[in-house]
Amino acid sequence: MGKIPLPSEENNFLSQHVALLRHSFHHWTGRALVATRMSDEDAARYLFHAPFAVLSHDTAKDPIFNYANQTALSLFAMSWEDLTALPSRKSVEPVAQAERQQVLDEVESHGFIDDYSGIRIGRHGRRFLIEHTVVWNVIQPRTGAFKGQAAMIKDWKFL
Numbered sequence: 001m002g003k004i005p006l007p008s009e010e011n012n013f014l015s016q017h018v019a020l021l022r023h024s025f026h027h028w029t030g031r032a033l034v035a036t037r038m039s040d041e042d043a044a045r046y047l048f049h050a051p052f053a054v055l056s057h058d059t060a061k062d063p064i065f066n067y068a069n070q071t072a073l074s075l076f077a078m079s080w081e082d083l084t085a086l087p088s089r090k091s092v093e094p095v096a097q098a099e100r101q102q103v104l105d106e107v108e109s110h111g112f113i114d115d116y117s118g119i120r121i122g123r124h125g126r127r128f129l130i131e132h133t134v135v136w137n138v139i140q141p142r143t144g145a146f147k148g149q150a151a152m153i154k155d156w157k158f159l
Contacts, residue, residue, distance in 0.1 A: 003081075003084075004084045007048045007067075007069075009045075012041045013044035014044055014048075015043070016040070017067055018040065018044035018067075019043075020138050020139075020141075021138060021150050022034065023139075024137060024138045025134070028112035028136045029114065029136065033152070034050075052071060052152060052154045053068075053069060053071040053075050053152070053154075054067070054071075054072060054150065055068045055069075057088040057150075058148045062087045063087065063089075063148065064086065064088065065084050065088050065091075066148065067084075068084070072153070075128065075153070075156060076091065076122040077122045077124065078122070082123070100118065107137060108137060108146075113134070114134055115133075116134070116135050117131045117132070126158065127158070128159060130156045131157075133152065133154070133155075136150055136151075137149055138150050
């Protein structure tokens with residue numbers, strides 16, 4: 001897979017990817033990730049600048065982040081280029097990777113979890129606790145093909 005461009009006006013803030021995130025979130029939770037009246041382009045612009053963090057990773061054997069909004073980039077203290085080159089397992093300390101994998105396996109089996117909490121690690125080792133996090137499978141509309149997983153983090157505190 002090639003380099004993923006930073007969401008911007010020029011690429012409609014990756015509206016096609018955000019449309020997958022919106023569709024999948026609603027499919028699994030029955031709720032809207034952003035206001036349903038928004039066009040895909042408006043939703044992608046809003047989501048990139050939203051006051052909560054949203055990230056997703058791909059379907060690789062060792063999944064790589066393929067989306068992060070501004071809040072997520074700030075939370076992890078990383079640039080777009082750095083985060084979208086990072087295996088998502090590296091967002092947790094090595095001792096917590098088995099627990100993280102169990103959560104992702106549960107999400108893969110059940111579609112989503114609604115109240116995940118765990119410790120994450122940002123650039124330079126800064127640790128933070130995420131709480132009340134929704135993690136869901138990203139799927140293709142119509143076919144249901146698995147496209148990865150995503151998370152929405154509304155609550156966090158630095159440790």
